[in-house]
Amino acid sequence: MTATKTRRELTPADVTKRFPAFRSGRLEAWQAVSRDGVWRYDRLEISGTPWMVVHLPTETEGDWYGTLTAAREATANGSALAGIERRLAHGRGEHAAERDTFCGRC
Numbered sequence: 001m002t003a004t005k006t007r008r009e010l011t012p013a014d015v016t017k018r019f020p021a022f023r024s025g026r027l028e029a030w031q032a033v034s035r036d037g038v039w040r041y042d043r044l045e046i047s048g049t050p051w052m053v054v055h056l057p058t059e060t061e062g063d064w065y066g067t068l069t070a071a072r073e074a075t076a077n078g079s080a081l082a083g084i085e086r087r088l089a090h091g092r093g094e095h096a097a098e099r100d101t102f103c104g105r106c
């Protein structure tokens, strides 16, 4: 890691679904998949809705992000994976004794 690194890291991804927006008719991205096949990025089909990340190897839904760029940044920097791991731990009952305040499902 260099001290001059300021550019945001984004997971490389390809848009897999594109539909015209209901009001503007402008094409908007609705779904993308990371090139490594680990992540899917989903939006509800309503303009202005946030993006949800899905961890494909575990078929686990992660957190929501305001933009596809923000979601790709979260999968690149590990924060999205941390959220997935927390959800899997919750599913295994590891939060049963003590609530995890960052879990979102406790």
Ligand SMILES: [Zn+2]
Pocket (backbone or CB within 6 Å): 090, 095, 100, 103, 104, 105, 106
């Ligand atoms: Zn939990």
